[in-house]
Amino acid sequence: MELQQPAATNKEKRHFDLDKVAPYIAVAPFYILFLIFGLFPVVFSAYLAVSKWDGLGQIQYLGMDNFSRLITDMDFWLSLKNTLIIWAIGTIPMLFMALVLAFCLNLKFIKHKEFLKSVLFLPNITSVVAISILFGLIFSNFNGLANGLLGVFGLKPIKWLTEPGWVRVVIASVNIWQYTGYNMIIYLTGIIRIPGDLYEAARMDGASNPQIFWNVTIPQLKPIILFTVMMSTIGGLQIFSEAQVLVPTGATPQGGAMTIVYYLYQTAFTQHQFGYGSAIAWGLVVVIMFFSLLNWFITTKRVKGA
């Protein structure tokens, strides 16, 4: 007995030691990977942004040249304009439709709610590449379904993919199709949490359903709506795959399909200007920060005003 006792404590002590470092071992992989593949690239991209590099030779220090070029680069501003237009014509109708759908789906007389929820959410799981290819054929310049239907009504075919105005609509519609159900699901969780007596009180006051939608549901959902606006803005500013798959060659900033990230991709990986590409990336970060701050200001101001 007397001999066993110290042995046991010794063993416990060793256990104790391993268990003390165990949490650090458990979380270490993330930090190691982040250091190498997350932090290093961000720091290095600041260096690349003030340099010239063609992807093969030496990296040459340039100073602020890339940034002064960026500010006067019409192609960059046109890409930003395209991105913002695609974002606006996509996100605003999408979030509004998602809200109305969520409100409708939550009404008492609607049956099969779970099934409808799944069906409306379904587009979100598809691959953006496959869907962009499909939309590209539906909105083909020549003989797609869209022009076929226009023909049925005796209307002239539209050059969907080459007219700047229309190609933005097609890109935005891929986005609307994929994310309306997703946002609806998020709104639904919020709607379910709205206290029932708020609705009851509104009904007692004789409010109609549309009035309830505007005066009860939307104000109550404000934090969630702001969350979705924020996420859609950040996502929308980084749109790439839809545009690149729909217009894989010959995309120009004047053509409407060139988004900022597409411009970045083309500058770096087609024209091999990795330094200037990094400057575009930083430009994008500034734009994202600007809109995030704008969002934040509008919300805090509104909350104070309310």
Place this chain on the structure above:
Amino acid sequence: MGDNKLFKLIVRVFIGFGVILSLFPFYWMFVMASKPNSEIYKTPPSLTLGNELFKNIHTVFTQTTFFHSVLNTLFIAITSTCLILFFDSLAGFAFGKLKFKGKAFLFTFLMGTMMIPGQLNIIPSFYLMDKIGWVGSYKALIIPGMANAFGIFWIRSYCTDAIPDSLLESAKLDGSSIFRTYRSIALPIMKPALAFLALYSFMGSWNDYMWPLIILNDEKKYTLMLALTQLKGLFTTNYPLVITGALLATLPLLLIFVLFSKQLIAGITDGAVKE
């Protein structure tokens, strides 16, 4: 009730409209994929299914490297999903249930990393991959993301609520080490959270486009999404074959959705609400 008949009708029509818009592109994929090329260009367009679906699938599989790219994608998606499940569950368990110095700081830091816009990384990451010789290699697609902030955050929130402290205490009293407790007690309890993370990671990897586009340069190594865009260039005048490819890339996702739609929807709403 204040709901009159007209209102109910409008609501039903609106939802019906949404359902049709949701489903029609899937149906249209089947329509286009099931027809010979000559029948595609009719005006007015025919909305019914054809009967050449299997012929088109056969052509895509035998005349292109499409099937090979399916195997490539399966390999990448399964490997990275398994690695993500392992590293994220371990770290999520540590953050959710263990006490250690610096935990609060480390976790805040982890959440902060999610704010860095991904596009900032692309060019310098490519530089890094070039320097360490990973351009063209699947390592570049799998390793950097194998422990990710979102998954750790996700598992942590689940563990905090689902694993009772008393269970861990008694395991400790029984002399079980932390790693054994993780494996034999925590992991089984985490299963529902792991299921969502697995689906989410698998689908993310399956659908990934920009990074593989930059990294992979050998057609033999192409992922499904790259093969799809290649198909578009290969059959510029044969739409049915291109859409057959898109359909084949979508079917596994549809299958996953039919089997697990509840978990997926619950996971996405939880994630959004927690954030």
